[in-house]
Amino acid sequence: MMKKYEGKTVIKLRVNGQDHEVAARPADILLDVLRQQLGLTAAKPGCLNGDCGACTVIVDGWPIKSCLMLAVEAEGHDILTLEGLGGRAAAQKAFVAANSFQCGYCTSGFLMVCHALQNHYSELPEEYVIEEWLQANLCRCTSYQELRRAVRLMYEQTPPSGSPRDSRPPATNVFPAGKNPL
Amino acid sequence: MTTAIDKSIQRREAWDKVTGQAQYCDDLPAAGMLSARLLTSTYAHARLRSVDIAAAQALPGVECVLTGADCPQLFGPLLQDRPALARDKVRYAGEPLALVVAVDEPTAEQALRLIEVDYEPLPPLLKPAQALERGAPLLHGQGSYKKVLEDIYPEPGTNIASHYRIRKGDSQSVLQKCAVIVRQCFGLPPSGHLAMEIRTARAEITAQGQVLITTSSQSPYSVRKQLAEAFLIPAGQIQVKTPLVGGGFGGKAAVCLEILAYLASRGVGGKKVRLTLPREQDMATAPCRLGLEAEISIGADQNGLIQAAELNYYLDCGAYTDIAPYMAKAIAVDCSGPYQIANLSCDALCVYTNHTYATSFRGFSHAEQTFCLERTLDMLAQKCGDDPLQLRLKNAIGPGCTTPTQVAYSAGLIGDLPQCLEKIQPLSCWDGGGVTKIKPHTVRVKGLACFWKTANPPTDAISGAVITFNPDGSVNLNTGAVEMGSGCHTHLNQILAERLQLSPDQVHVVAAPDTQVAPEHWKTVASLTVNMAGRAVLAAADDALSQLRVNAGLALGCPDAEIEIAAGRAFSKKNPERFIPFKDIVQGYKSPAGQSLGQPVIGRGSLMLKGLSLLDPYSGSGRTGPDWSLGAQVVEVEADLRTYTYRIISASTAMDVGRAINPELMRAVIAGGMAMGVSLASRESFAYNSDGIPLKPNLRTYKLMHIGEEPDYRVDFVETPEQGSPYGVRSYSEHGIIGMPAALGNALSRAFACRLNTLPLNPERIWRAATEGDS
Amino acid sequence: MIAYDFMYMQPDTLRQARENFLRLSESGQNPVYYAGGSEIITMCRAGDIRPGAVIDIKNIDACQALSLDEDWLRLGAACTLNRIKESGLFPLLGLVCGRIADHTNQCRITLGGNLCGSIIYRETSLPLLLADAKLILYGARGRRALALKSVFDGRMRLQPDELIVEAQVPLWALNAPYYHMKKTANEKIDYPLLSVAALLYEDQLRVACSGLADRPLRSKQVEVALNRRALSPGTVAAKATALLAEQARDSVEGSAAYRLFVLENTLRSLVEDWHDEKI
Ligand SMILES: Cc1cc2nc3c(=O)[nH]c(=O)nc-3n(C[C@H](O)[C@H](O)[C@H](O)COP(=O)(O)OP(=O)(O)OC[C@H]3O[C@@H](n4cnc5c(N)ncnc54)[C@H](O)[C@@H]3O)c2cc1C
Ligand code: FES
């Protein structure tokens, strides 16, 4: 049966392992539906033009800029947002440990790319691959060195176990290794 | 032993940021809100013959459409010259001229497209030089603006919005006699802040007349002030909230969207309205980074000792002034760079043009001014045959010197440049700035620049802090400082924890300042937050400590003078075994017999800056900021002489930060500033066509640096404590950017043997400069 | 946020797609075929286009082919750039795909969308032009196979209701020596100032470029000039560049004069590499 949507319709989205019904226009982009209807605001608008990557989510394992995907297109696919990682993903721990953000606005997008990267390459890929993946996103605050470092640290973590919130470390940590973790 | 400072404590809000739980303004629920959108000018300069909104108003779902006719007030922190929505005339492409409020964004956007604007084009002024020509059209007619502060000097009948002068010694006659003289002109284009969070604001007016603003702003108290003054609302009836800010860089210090959001809500009877700028408007409509033109003349003796300088700066402030006059002032105040120049004359003019108006930008005009000065110093070094580093070292400001505004040097006040130059050498592997051939057509070269910066707050800027305690003995810290990535909440946490001898975990910084709750903090700008709010926090801590001592004294039955505080406990100095944990005394003390003793502890601290003055209008003498920070920076490039392309290999900064109270956070923020400087200098500018229309203002065309092209960033600290500031730390968070464009310009000019006197330094620019002469 | 609504449909067959396209056209609904959506969504947001319906072709099996048969590599029009690149089947095309937009966008942008898009670079056309690729189109006469160059003069010349089903690449091209160089104003992630692709066929260099002019180009004359092996790389590069001088364009990314300078440099290093047997 050919799918067809006209006007505001109820669609089913599978987000972070849960099914949701939302009312959306066919012209609504996935980003707006996630943020406004599902209250999942980790993915951010930065340009709505595919240029900044702040809106990146993972669809069927691949990083996707949710400003350039219609919500109706996402029906029947597995959508993962940062909220879906809880606090246990290696990428998240690595970002904290490597001081990989300042204002934090780009962080969700970068984390999604890194998480997808790790799912795609089980071993630390070559530097150029890391660059290619992360070049889809912009950060205005950091020097990017911290993000590179985070990717490396991400691959040094043991895979998470237990429930998402289990492994949240204590709030205050002093950065390891002397003055400069880099 | 320190408990909380001198340690690389992680950012307090780190886990909120990596889980997506951190809330920025537009992450707050928007259900039930109306949406506002702006129609902006498509001309840089035009008379508005008519703005026809009838069709837009008639569209179902549209609640109101506003134009300039609905708001006669003019806005601006220094000169009131800017309408909220253009009236009669538009002065830059991107200027807001109508605002639609509708049930949702699609409807608002559809309505915008139904508005018909009839323009009568006027010739645009696109460069300060053009705007200064005799007979140039006046962008703001006589009497069309009002001065807010006394030290703004508009020159009626011209496009000069303000003018600052430095006169020290006798530059004119000394310059003429100098053995070596370098004269050079510079022209730097406007560019953008491009914080990743686009600007957004929300407004609501309650039935009681309470105005509620939620905004992504660095200056919630200025929002309150400007709204109160313009619309004659008692300030106490305005409440401004600022959740986490997704990058500001000065761009969110201007009050702009909040006014529009307020008007929008007022237009619909006070209902909740949300206004978010699309990125294109965030770039073309909201204020940007200044452009600058300069003529620099520097004279030295045979040994390269600078004798005199004459410096003329023309700041392109765009269509309205916002804070730009103070950026001109800032250029004048620090015009010599961190050097001793006995004979100095500087004129810094703030000039109206038909560009998007400028506002503060990381470095507050210092990166631009430093580019001009430090490029010229490199030419001087070349003429004198000096190592660029040695030239700077011999001219470094030191004991016995005064600044351009005649403030006497002390290391504590200004910092130690020779030590920075000392440290930058091993850090950058400094080699004298020579050209090293590494392949037939490829060379490696390093460029150096030094910088300094003081701040330009109002002379009566204030800050404050309130601390309250929780039943577990932990502390809440409430200040008006906005966390936008600079780490100020973490630093304030450290400062408080250190003073109370607590672990940083025991301090909770209230994340989102609210003007009704938090004591006023001038603005989160000028890298002054740690200094100003930090001092208020120390005062609040001391206040709380004395109250804790009283309670502890009552509890332990000894005089408060005998009470010592550490590790969350109060104990008797004489008998340290006798102690009582905070949790038992922070809310007063209840004895085992049930008797209530003492009072609950609430610490309060406040600060008004002291000792600052207005500048003398003729000589420029005076003092504008509490302290200086300075440093030295090096950029190393690998340049391909055939294609005029290059790679930036490394970038180093040695900076006097006073005290590295959080080495890793400080390193990262400085490196971030360097990254911004490198991006700015190598690829960023607003491109305008000959009619002054910005060419494709979006992130596709306006290039920011991506990962993969960044150099190796290296940061080292010099620590000369500043007497007045908490634990001696200096302002540092903007400064990484300042010398980067100059250092890159110096490296590339040497590599390609040409004079690069504009930005951005992309291969095409270099190709032109190298093949046609000056860029 | 897209201001004007449209209808969305996801047909399963080419026929369904086209029938709906025709029906919607007749009723004045201005339909468009929709693949990766990257261009359609941005243009709708900006108000540059206002389709009444989008017909998503990603669910049509015929458009998703990615296989080798006896004579051809078949690349479905709805294959994403990333899929083509990761397949590793056509190295030159893979390289080109890997430099269009960025990796995340490459997971969405499709081959057909890149060829048919209004963004002028259409970089995937370069390897396809050099390889003498064919296109399978679906339109009024059902499927038809045509040489790419007969329907692509830098822009796709399709009937409004026609769509690309797949591209077919002759097998020789998959193993032929190749070269690709994308030059940007200064930032790697950018539209090309110049994108030059080359493929060696029977010892002759084939060259096409995008970014220089207002559309991708492959010129016989230029190839003749570049293939004069007796001349030095510098000389042939200068001659070839002169042939294209009039077509160079000015844009925010760079001036025409500078583009020609970059072209000459790039062609010289290409020919140097070729003479030195480095490609
Ligand atoms: C951030 C960014 C950077 C970019 N940089 C580059 C670059 O460097 N070089 C470059 O070449 N391009 C670049 N592009 C352009 C990009 O390649 C186009 O956006 C893309 O080609 C569109 O592909 P799509 O699959 O998303 O097409 P869509 O947006 O779905 O469609 C684009 C057009 O093609 C038509 N169409 C799609 N498929 C078919 C088909 N099978 N048959 C007939 N018509 C069809 C559609 O009707 C529409 O008119 C960039 C785009 C983005 C977003
Ligand atoms: S918001 Fe989607 S890429 Fe910028």
Ligand code: FES
């Ligand atoms: S941390 Fe601010 S944009 Fe990346």
